[in-house]
Amino acid sequence: MSKEENENNDFGGRFLQILNDGMLCLMTSVGHKTGLFDAMARLSPSTSIEIAKAAKLNERYVREWLGAMVTGRIIDYEPSTGRYSLPAAHASCLTRDAGIDNLAMFTQYIALMGNVEDDIVKCFKKGGGVPYSAFPKFQEIQAEETARVFDARLVGDILPLAQGLTGRLKSGIDVLDVGCGTGHAINLMAKAFPKSRFWGYDISREGIGAARAEAKKMKLKNAKFKIVDASKIGDREKFDLVTAFDTIHDQARPAKVLKCIHRALRKGGTFLMQDIAASSRLHENMENPLAPSLYTISTMHCMTVSLAYGGEGLGTVWGEQKAKEKLAEAGFESIDVRQVEGDILNYYYVTTKMSKDL
Incomplete structure (x- = not known):
C-alpha cells in the first residue's frame, strides 16, 4: 500500500471518529439537560426502566440514549444482566456535582449553534x-x-x-x-x-x-x-x-x-x-x-x-x-x-x- 493510500485510510478512520463524536456531543447535551448523568451517578448498576424511573423520564427514549452512550464508551453495560452504569471517572466530568469540572454542559452549544x-x-x-x-x-x-x-x-x-x-x-x-x-x-x-x-x-x-x-x-x-x-x-x-x-x-x-x-x-x-x-x-x-x-x-x-x-x-x-x-x-x-x-x-x-x- 502506498504512503498516500495509508494517509487516506488514516484520515478516513479519523473522520469516522469525528462524525461519531459529533453525534455523541448531542447525546451528551441531552444527558445533561435531562439530568440522566446526575441520576445514574447516584445509582448502582441499573436497568433502563430503573434509570428512567429515577430520572422521571420516558423509558423508550432513555433506552435509545443509553445505546449511544454505551457504544460511545461513555456508559458501561453488562449484557448478562441488562444493567447500565456510569463509571465514577466519567461522572467526575459529566455531572453537576462535578462543579467546575463538568464538561457536559459545554455540549449544549452544539445544538444552539446548529x-x-x-x-x-x-x-x-x-x-x-x-x-x-x-x-x-x-x-x-x-x-x-x-x-x-x-x-x-x-x-x-x-x-x-x-x-x-x-x-x-x-x-x-x-x-x-x-x-x-x-x-x-x-x-x-x-x-x-x-x-x-x-x-x-x-x-x-x-x-x-x-x-x-x-x-x-x-x-x-x-x-x-x-x-x-x-x-x-x-x-x-x-x-x-x-x-x-x-x-x-x-x-x-x-x-x-x-x-x-x-x-x-x-x-x-x-x-x-x-x-x-x-x-x-x-x-x-x-x-x-x-x-x-x-x-x-x-x-x-x-x-x-x-x-x-x-x-x-x-x-x-x-x-x-x-x-x-x-x-x-x-x-x-x-x-x-x-x-x-x-x-x-x-x-x-x-x-x-x-x-x-x-
Missing part, C-alpha cells in the same frame, strides 16, 4: 452576520457556565490575581462589571465584600432583569444594574475596579468599549479582563487543545454577532497579541497576563490606569 447554521451559510455567501436575537438560549447557557466557574473561583482565585485587590474590596471601593449578563459575578462579589459598591452594565434587558432578581433574592443592598450599551458608557473616573468577563471580543466596537472603560476608571484603578486563552497567530494555536472548538464558536456566534451590528468581528480567538494591542490603544500601559491553575480556557489581563484622561 440552529443558526443556515443563516451562517448565507453569511458566507453575502457577508454580514447573525444577530444576538437569533440565539435565544445563549444567556441561559452562559449563566450556567458563569455560575459553574465563578462559584468556585471568582473570589478565591480570580480576584487575587490583581495584587492587593482583595484587601481594597474588603475596605470598600466602587466596582463596575461591563457586559455583566445575568449579573452573577457582581452579586457574588457584592455578597463577599459588603463594604464595596457594585454596578453591572449590560445591553440585555433579559440579563439585567435576571441580575436584579438574583440580587433581591440574595438580599444585597450594594449591587445595582443598568441597561447600558458598553460602547456608550459615559462615566468618568467613577470606579476603582472595572471587570469584563469574557465579553470584550463579542463587542461590535471593542476599541471604543475599552476607551470607555479607561475613562470610567479613577487614576490608579484596576481593569481585570477575562478572555480566551489563545494566540492571535494561527500557527501558535496548533497545540491548543480547544482550538477547533474556539474557532467554531467564533464562526457560529462571537464573530458573526459582532459583524451583524457592523462591528469589527474580532472573534473568539482574537488572542493575546491583539488583546494587548487594543488595551494599549485604549491607554493602558502595563499589562500582565495571568492564568488560574487548572483553567486552560482563559487568560486574565490585569492592568492599572496610570494617568487621567485628557
Whole structure:
C-alpha cells in the first residue's frame, strides 16, 4: 500500500471518529439537560426502566440514549444482566456535582449553534452576520457556565490575581462589571465584600432583569444594574475596579468599549479582563487543545454577532497579541497576563490606569 493510500485510510478512520463524536456531543447535551448523568451517578448498576424511573423520564427514549452512550464508551453495560452504569471517572466530568469540572454542559452549544447554521451559510455567501436575537438560549447557557466557574473561583482565585485587590474590596471601593449578563459575578462579589459598591452594565434587558432578581433574592443592598450599551458608557473616573468577563471580543466596537472603560476608571484603578486563552497567530494555536472548538464558536456566534451590528468581528480567538494591542490603544500601559491553575480556557489581563484622561 502506498504512503498516500495509508494517509487516506488514516484520515478516513479519523473522520469516522469525528462524525461519531459529533453525534455523541448531542447525546451528551441531552444527558445533561435531562439530568440522566446526575441520576445514574447516584445509582448502582441499573436497568433502563430503573434509570428512567429515577430520572422521571420516558423509558423508550432513555433506552435509545443509553445505546449511544454505551457504544460511545461513555456508559458501561453488562449484557448478562441488562444493567447500565456510569463509571465514577466519567461522572467526575459529566455531572453537576462535578462543579467546575463538568464538561457536559459545554455540549449544549452544539445544538444552539446548529440552529443558526443556515443563516451562517448565507453569511458566507453575502457577508454580514447573525444577530444576538437569533440565539435565544445563549444567556441561559452562559449563566450556567458563569455560575459553574465563578462559584468556585471568582473570589478565591480570580480576584487575587490583581495584587492587593482583595484587601481594597474588603475596605470598600466602587466596582463596575461591563457586559455583566445575568449579573452573577457582581452579586457574588457584592455578597463577599459588603463594604464595596457594585454596578453591572449590560445591553440585555433579559440579563439585567435576571441580575436584579438574583440580587433581591440574595438580599444585597450594594449591587445595582443598568441597561447600558458598553460602547456608550459615559462615566468618568467613577470606579476603582472595572471587570469584563469574557465579553470584550463579542463587542461590535471593542476599541471604543475599552476607551470607555479607561475613562470610567479613577487614576490608579484596576481593569481585570477575562478572555480566551489563545494566540492571535494561527500557527501558535496548533497545540491548543480547544482550538477547533474556539474557532467554531467564533464562526457560529462571537464573530458573526459582532459583524451583524457592523462591528469589527474580532472573534473568539482574537488572542493575546491583539488583546494587548487594543488595551494599549485604549491607554493602558502595563499589562500582565495571568492564568488560574487548572483553567486552560482563559487568560486574565490585569492592568492599572496610570494617568487621567485628557
